[in-house]
Amino acid sequence: MRTIAGSVTGGTKDTQDMIDFCAAHEIYPNIEVIPIQYINEALDRMIKRDIKYRFVIDIESSLK
Secondary structure, X not given: OOOOOOOOOOOHHHHHHHHHHHHHOOXXXXXXXXXXXXXXXXXXXXXXXXXXXXXXXXXXXXXX
């Protein structure tokens, strides 16, 4: 079976234009950066709906 899919977010150029716009206007995402060691607590918080922002796992720091 084969699937053809697209994205409603646009292509690479549109994505880069949006990133450039956000940078120029100091628009930043609301995120909570966590180490990989905190992943179980983050999952518990998600289940409890005790989160305000998207979790971003800091893999680079976790590998040191």
